[in-house]
Amino acid sequence: MAVLNEEQTMLRDAAREWTQENAPTTALRKLRDGKTKATFDAPTWAEMGQMGWAGVIVPEEHGGSAFGYLSLGLVLEETGRTLAASPLISTALTGASALMLGGSDAQKAEWLPKIAAGEIVATLAVDEGSHHAPEKIAFAAQKNGGGWVLNGTKTFVLDGEAADLLIVAARTSGKGTDGLTLFLVDGDAPGVTRTHLSLADSRGAAKIAFESVEVGADAVLGEVDKGWAVLEPTLDRARAGLAAEMLGTATQAFEVTLEYLKTRTQFGQVIGAFQALQHRAAKMFTDLETARSCVEAALEAIDAGQDVRATASLTKARVNEILHLASIEMVQMHGGIGMTDEHDAGLYMKRARVAEALFGGTTYHRDRYARIMGF
Amino acid sequence: MADFGGTDLEAFRAETRAWLAENYPASLNTPMGEDDAPWGGRQFAWKNPDAKLWLDRMAAKGWTAPMWPKEYGGGGLSKEENKVLEQELRNIRARPALMSFGLWMLGPVLLEYATEEQKQKFIPPIIRGEIRWCQGYSEPGAGSDLAALQTKCEDKGDHFLINGQKVWTSYADQADWIFCLVRTDTTKKHEGISFVLFDMTTPGVEARPIKLISGSSPFCETFFDNVKVPKDQMVGKLNGGWEIAKRLLQYERQNISASGFGGGGGLDLVEVAKKEIGVDEQGRLDDGDLRARIAAHRMDAHAFMLTVRRAEVESKASKGPSAAVSIIKYAAAKMNQDRYELMVEAMGLQGLGWEGEGFAKDELAVTRGWLRSKGNSIEGGTSEVNLNVVAKRVLGLLDHQ
Numbered sequence: 001m002a003v004l005n006e007e008q009t010m011l012r013d014a015a016r017e018w019t020q021e022n023a024p025t026t027a028l029r030k031l032r033d034g035k036t037k038a039t040f041d042a043p044t045w046a047e048m049g050q051m052g053w054a055g056v057i058v059p060e061e062h063g064g065s066a067f068g069y070l071s072l073g074l075v076l077e078e079t080g081r082t083l084a085a086s087p088l089i090s091t092a093l094t095g096a097s098a099l100m101l102g103g104s105d106a107q108k109a110e111w112l113p114k115i116a117a118g119e120i121v122a123t124l125a126v127d128e129g130s131h132h133a134p135e136k137i138a139f140a141a142q143k144n145g146g147g148w149v150l151n152g153t154k155t156f157v158l159d160g161e162a163a164d165l166l167i168v169a170a171r172t173s174g175k176g177t178d179g180l181t182l183f184l185v186d187g188d189a190p191g192v193t194r195t196h197l198s199l200a201d202s203r204g205a206a207k208i209a210f211e212s213v214e215v216g217a218d219a220v221l222g223e224v225d226k227g228w229a230v231l232e233p234t235l236d237r238a239r240a241g242l243a244a245e246m247l248g249t250a251t252q253a254f255e256v257t258l259e260y261l262k263t264r265t266q267f268g269q270v271i272g273a274f275q276a277l278q279h280r281a282a283k284m285f286t287d288l289e290t291a292r293s294c295v296e297a298a299l300e301a302i303d304a305g306q307d308v309r310a311t312a313s314l315t316k317a318r319v320n321e322i323l324h325l326a327s328i329e330m331v332q333m334h335g336g337i338g339m340t341d342e343h344d345a346g347l348y349m350k351r352a353r354v355a356e357a358l359f360g361g362t363t364y365h366r367d368r369y370a371r372i373m374g375f
Numbered sequence: 376m377a378d379f380g381g382t383d384l385e386a387f388r389a390e391t392r393a394w395l396a397e398n399y400p401a402s403l404n405t406p407m408g409e410d411d412a413p414w415g416g417r418q419f420a421w422k423n424p425d426a427k428l429w430l431d432r433m434a435a436k437g438w439t440a441p442m443w444p445k446e447y448g449g450g451g452l453s454k455e456e457n458k459v460l461e462q463e464l465r466n467i468r469a470r471p472a473l474m475s476f477g478l479w480m481l482g483p484v485l486l487e488y489a490t491e492e493q494k495q496k497f498i499p500p501i502i503r504g505e506i507r508w509c510q511g512y513s514e515p516g517a518g519s520d521l522a523a524l525q526t527k528c529e530d531k532g533d534h535f536l537i538n539g540q541k542v543w544t545s546y547a548d549q550a551d552w553i554f555c556l557v558r559t560d561t562t563k564k565h566e567g568i569s570f571v572l573f574d575m576t577t578p579g580v581e582a583r584p585i586k587l588i589s590g591s592s593p594f595c596e597t598f599f600d601n602v603k604v605p606k607d608q609m610v611g612k613l614n615g616g617w618e619i620a621k622r623l624l625q626y627e628r629q630n631i632s633a634s635g636f637g638g639g640g641g642l643d644l645v646e647v648a649k650k651e652i653g654v655d656e657q658g659r660l661d662d663g664d665l666r667a668r669i670a671a672h673r674m675d676a677h678a679f680m681l682t683v684r685r686a687e688v689e690s691k692a693s694k695g696p697s698a699a700v701s702i703i704k705y706a707a708a709k710m711n712q713d714r715y716e717l718m719v720e721a722m723g724l725q726g727l728g729w730e731g732e733g734f735a736k737d738e739l740a741v742t743r744g745w746l747r748s749k750g751n752s753i754e755g756g757t758s759e760v761n762l763n764v765v766a767k768r769v770l771g772l773l774d775h776q
Contacts, residue, residue: 002685003692258770273775278766285765286702293681293699314674363667370670375645375660 002296008071014051015078022047023084025344031085032202039159039203040085049118054092057100062112064096068303069237073244073295080248083351085203087121090158093241094234095122098167102182102222102230111165111184122165124234125154125208132360134169134231135177139210141170148172148220150183150191150213158358160206161194163187168210173225180227183219185210201354202347236312239359240298243319246355247288247295250323253330253348254284260334277333284329287322294318310372317365320356327352387456391463398432399469400425407470409740414474416507417551426470433472434503440478443486447498454691476545477501477508479630481554484623488570488611497572509575510627511541511555511597512620518543519760521556522565522617526599528557535571535609537579537602543754547582547595550575554623560614570616573604589746590729627755628704642737644669644714648721665721672713679706701769705761708751715745 004012023044031041048054056072058064076088096115099108099122114120126134139152150170157163166185173179185192191213194206222230258281261272271277294315301308327349331338338345356362402425413426421427433439436450441457443449452460482501485494500506517524526539537557547553552574560567575582579602584592611619645660648669653661660666682699689697718741719726726741728734752758766772 001689003688258772261772269776270773272772275763275766275775278770278772279759279762281770281772282702282705282762282765285770286706289699289702290675290678290682290706293685294678296685297681310677314677317671317674318678366667366670366674369674370659370666373645373670373673374658375649375654375666375669 001292002070002300004074007067008074011056011067011071012074012078015053015075016081018047018051019078019082019084023079023086024082025347028083028085028202028347037161037196037198037204039162039205040087044084045086045118045121048086048088052116053088054118055096055116056092058096058112058116059100062108063116064112068299069241070296070299070303072241073299076241076245077248077251080245081252083249083347087123087159087162089238089242089245090123090163091115091118091121094124094158094238095165095167097237098124098182098221098230098234101233102227104218106218107184107221120164121159121162122167123157123159123163124238125157125160125166125168126231126235127156128152128154130156132357132364134235137169137171137180139168139170141168141172141181141183144214147214147216148181148183150185150210150215153207153209155207156197156205156358157208158205160208161196166192166208167221169227169231172227177228177232179225180231181224182221182227182230183215184221185213185215185219189213189215199354200350202350203354232309235359236308237302239312239316239365240295240302240308242355242359243291243295243315244299246319246323246352247291249348249351249355250288250291250319250326253323253326253345253352254281254288256344257281257326257330257333264335271333280329280333284322284326287318287325291315291318291322310369313360313365313369313372316360317362317369320362320365323352324356324362384455384459388459388463391460392466394436395463395467395469398429399467400429403429403470404468411470412474413471413504414507414546414549415504416549417505418549419507429470430472430504437502439473439475439504440482440502443482443498443502447486447494448502449498473504475501475504475507476510477506480510480623480626481508483626484619485610487622488619492607493610506551507546507549509544509547509550509553509595509597510623511544511547511553513543514540515542519757521620522568524556524558524568526555526557527561528559528569528571528604530559530606530613531603534606535604537571537573537599537604539599541597541599542585542594544582544595544597545593547575547597548584550582553580553597554610556616556620559616563614565617566614568616568620569613570610570619571604572608572610573602577602577604579603587747588749589743591743591747624756628761642718642741644672644718644721647718647726651722651725665717669717669721672710672717675706675710675713679703679710682706698769701765702761704756705758705765708758711751712748715741715748719745 027041031038052065053075055064056067056075057069058066060066072093079086079088092115096112099111111122115122128137128139139154141148141150150168154168164187166187168183168185170181170183171179172181191211193209197205197207199205261277261281262270264271298308298311298315301311330345330348334343334345337343402423411422413430415430437445437448438450438460441450441452441460445451478501482498485497512521514524514526526537526541529536552572555571555573557569557571558567559569579600581598582595585594585596586592648660648665655661683703686697686699686703722741725738728739728742730739
């Protein structure tokens with residue numbers, strides 16, 4: 001655990017207590033088994049907003065607390081422990097980051113206070129296929145008088161149905177990472193059609209079709225054709241923050257499993273006395289510790305204003321791997337009970353796979369890391 | 376404690392820099408090969424007299440042991456000053472003045488457990504590199520289960536009499552003295568062990584090198600046949616050696632891990648792979664599978680480095696070891712072995728040369744290093760024993776009954 005200051009310790013402790021009390025896994029089950037297609041529970045989100053969690057990275061002049069990314073990571077780690085469904089990743093982390101990195105004064109003044117207060121949901125619409133591939137964006141935006149017209153489809157957009165503000169990455173020229181532009185689009189703008197995608201983790205996402213959606217010149221976030229300069233660091237912040245949430249999920253999966261190893265008996269002893277299981281547990285602990293080092297280093301580097309491309313990819317890949325492992329071992333070490341819907345192991349494994357794929361899977365980040373390192 | 380605020384530290388940095396500029400021998404401005412390692416001791420043959428000069432100058436300032444007390448010849452530096460010294464040494468790529476089990480392992484436990492007389496007698500020669508030490512721990516029947524050791528030590532009134540055998544004694548054939556675990560009570564396991572020091576030239580001591588798969592012989596079998604040891608050379612209490620032994624092992628694991636297990640013959644894995652395999656038109660290594668595995672390994676190494684740094688910061692803040700410390704030896708061994716396996720694979724047959732023509736010196740070093748690295752998960756506590764320690768002490772899992 002990073003060396004925390006007093007404010008951070010208080011924030012973490014409050015987040016731990018609140019999530020365990022108010023957003024345990026039973027809340028996720030309720031969301032899953034409910035009639036709505038909501039990706040989060042609105043009253044829970046409203047309370048998070050009141051506690052200031054939506055504005056942790058937002059500057060004070062825009063109504064946030066400016067505690068920084070390491071602090072937001074502490075909150076995310078706690079919500080990750082209990083699988084608390086909320087728009088923290090889409091709105092408080094990704095949406096806020098994009099606006100802070102690329103927004104004009106007017107855009108910041110309009111949107112950041114609403115994000116910080118938890119009044120709106122914002123999300124980044126970037127992916128167009130089953131794999132995260134921002135370098136291959138084809139979604140078209142064309143000049144239309146003074147403004148722009150958007151055509152195309154975005155998919156697996158986090159909290160896409162609930163979003164009031166869509167931050168859409170579009171191609172305005174060129175190829176690859178050249179010629180991309182980010183647009184701020186009202187979630188209810190004429191021509192926007194949203195479809196619920198039900199994913200295994202019970203939170204879901206949306207496919208969003210844009211048919212001749214018209215926006216003004218003031219909808220451009222950052223510079224025309226130079227959207228990558230905002231998009232890439234936004235994605236790296238999203239990756240590092242999501243990794244903090246996933247670290248919490250992995251830690252909880254590990255701790256629950258460890259507790260089971262200490263209590264479940266077979267052959268007349270607790271199964272945790274068997275060396276085969278002890279070594280697997282100790283290796284998992286090793287990976288958890290090194291993953292934690294990466295998460296904290298990435299968040300601290302963002303707060304320090306450093307280039308985080310390599311560290312963000314390192315972190316997402318490492319956390320993908322440990323969460324993958326911890327979720328498999330949670331099922332395996334629990335035996336038959338781990339296969340039942342009644343037990344939480346399945347919830348952790350399903351959440352793990354969805355989170356692994358979001359903002360880049362392990363192979364994506366391994367490849368990106370190698371490229372950044374020059375091979 | 377003195378105030379080591381910015382100004383004092385900056386003054387210390389300036390003085391240190393000036394002293395190094397004046398005193399670091401120019402002839403040492405080349406990378407240090409394995410055969411240049413400055414082990415010191417009575418029988419050491421200095422290949423380069425400047426390396427000896429460098430040791431003497433550093434030892435005179437106590438900077439071979441910068442943070443040990445001045446009264447025993449140490450440098451008496453604070454943590455902050457030591458960090459500055461380390462930075463300045465790194466800046467000029469200085470070779471170590473002295474490599475020594477005395478500095479890394481024995482000295483710290485002497486400072487903690489020895490009598491004042493013992494400290495006065497043994498610590499200054501360690502700092503000056505005059506006595507080279509070896510470690511008498513493992514025995515043929517007591518490796519991972521170290522406390523099963525049998526080397527017998529009997530109280531003969533005015534002296535101790537030692538009989539038995541040690542194994543994997545690193546550099547025993549070149550060492551001057553040994554720090555040795557012996558059995559002083561056969562009725563108890565852990566509570567029957569004592570910690571003694573003696574001269575390797577004492578009659579009855581014999582060290583025979585063991586040749587390894589890498590072709591070299593850093594280790595010995597060491598035999599004790601009626602070895603007489605003065606009674607004032609026992610450190611700590613009779614039958615109280617296990618506590619000292621464990622503490623010393625902590626220092627050993629820390630040192631093994633901190634070294635990251637050395638380099639890979641000075642070759643860079645990525646550069647080697649690019650050279651031997653080539654790159655595609657986008658500049659990527661032209662073997663997708665190997666590239667992915669090298670990237671995964673590089674990420675392991677990066678994550679490990681961040682973990683070592685985190686453990687340091689956390690230990691400093693909490694004044695105690697961080698949980699991350701317990702996994703470092705295991706992770707470091709695995710990482711080094713992975714690097715050598717990838718290196719050998721990337722180099723193809725060029726990375727499997729044994730000796731002679733057709734192979735560069737650093738290529739031959741890769742072959743030897745690869746074989747040597749297999750010992751990383753055995754020495755200083757096997758990976759299995761380290762995983763046991765984590766399982767039991769950190770995770771609180773019980774013993775099998």
